[in-house]
Amino acid sequence: MDKLKFDVPKLPGWSLYNVEGGQRAAVFNRIVGVKEKVYPEGTHFLIPWFERPTIYDVRAxxxxxxxxxxxxxxxxxxxxxxxxxxxxxxxxxxxxxxxxxxxxxxxxxxxxxxxxxxxxxxxxxxxxxxxxxxxxxxxxxxxxxxxxxxxxxxxxxxxxxxxxxxxFTAAIEAKQIAAQEAGRAKFVVEKAEQEKKSAIIRAQGEAASAELIGKATAENPSFIKLRRIEASKDVAQTISNSANRVYLNSDDLLLNLQGMNLSTSSLIEKMNCEGSQLFLIWGIFR
The missing domain is CATH 3.30.479.30 (Band 7 domain)
Structure with missing residues (x-):
């Protein structure tokens, strides 16, 4: 068995080199110079002292x-x-x-x-x-x-x-500020024009309403009486909601009902139907 034994030559550690992932190697040889071969990833051999690898990262x-x-x-x-x-x-x-x-x-x-x-x-x-x-x-x-x-x-x-x-930066900022101010001024002008148009339309509506009211009054005098009754309801409602309770003559309440020939009972009944809490004593001071 001793005759079968033989010595295995040992390579020094620096005779091997590794090329990691994403890398390539170029090898310089002292005899031929830089080799044209590009060494890929993996472990490679080299001749000690005669060859020297240079590893490049080929990733972006x-x-x-x-x-x-x-x-x-x-x-x-x-x-x-x-x-x-x-x-x-x-x-x-x-x-x-x-x-x-x-x-x-x-x-x-x-x-x-x-x-x-x-x-x-x-x-x-x-x-x-x-x-x-x-x-x-x-x-x-x-x-x-x-x-x-x-x-x-x-x-x-x-x-x-x-x-x-x-x-140049200051000029750009000044230009932007001027543009913003111009846009703001334009908005103000447009708003004023819209308000003007709105006022004209509102005035036209009021004129048309007045014309219709005048026409209705001329054709039917009872329209005025209806308006007077509606106004008296508003006055009575305002007085009834007050914290004070006052008993006054109906002519002194500013109900604007003089000359309408309304009876006391009918007036009180009409006021109560509207939910008014006003207590009226008709003719107490007559």
């Missing part, structure tokens, strides 16, 4: 870039962009040769500032606000083309901040 990551540019009407514009960026996995050896590991910091600031100046100068400050979506799409289109030449993929580009200088 947010990158924020802020820039200042001038608009078409010479206003200072401060823009912040949020960019979802990732390296093109198949081109990692090229990225390693030309840009190294910090490719975002080397490339994105320069191409973003160049793109912002090219796009923002085509619009006025007010257009940057009203046409923000169009501006964002144009910036995104240009950035994707510029980044592709560096083997960098941009999944999304969005404007997160858009500010202007103090003078």
């Amino acid at each position: 990551r947010p990158y924020i870039v802020e820039g200042t540019s001038g608009s078409h009407d010479l206003q200072t514009v401060n823009i912040a962009l949020c960019i979802l960026t990732r390296p093109v996995a198949d081109q990692l050896p090229t990225i390693y040769r030309s840009l190294g590991e910090n490719f975002n910091e080397r490339v994105l600031p320069s191409i973003v500032h160049e793109t912002l100046k090219a796009v923002v100068t085509q619009y006025n400050a007010s257009q940057l606000i009203t046409q923000r979506e169009t501006v964002s799409q144009e910036i995104r289109s240009l950035l994707i083309k510029r980044a592709a030449s560096f083997n960098i993929a941009l999944d999304d580009v969005s404007i997160t901040s858009l500010t202007f200088g103090r003078e």
Whole structure:
């Protein structure tokens, strides 16, 4: 059994390396340089001392870039962009040769500032606000083309901040205040016109009512008597609801019933039918 034994060569721990999920590796060889092969996820072998792996994260990551540019009407514009960026996995050896590991910091600031100046100068400050979506799409289109030449993929580009200088901001606020005041003044004018129309309609209604009352009075004198009785009911109701109880002559109660030839019993009965609590003594002081 001893003759069947043999020694197994032991590999040092640093001759193996792992590529985690969402990562890729580019390997530098001291003899051939950077290998063209891109190593996927998993555990891989390397030749100690001769090879050195560089691991890249190929998942999209947010990158924020802020820039200042001038608009078409010479206003200072401060823009912040949020960019979802990732390296093109198949081109990692090229990225390693030309840009190294910090490719975002080397490339994105320069191409973003160049793109912002090219796009923002085509619009006025007010257009940057009203046409923000169009501006964002144009910036995104240009950035994707510029980044592709560096083997960098941009999944999304969005404007997160858009500010202007103090003078322009103050002018916008003053314009908004003036617009609000103009709208308030317009509302007041419209309200006055509506009130005027309402007064005219009300006056026309009162005139028509007076005309109808005059016509009814001329055709039927009993209409006046009916109005006098209704007015006397209101007066009697008001007096009966008072906390004081007063016994007065019917002519002194201001019931406006003089000359109507109403009997006392009929008057009291009519008042009681209306729920009045007034006690009348007809002719007590006659």
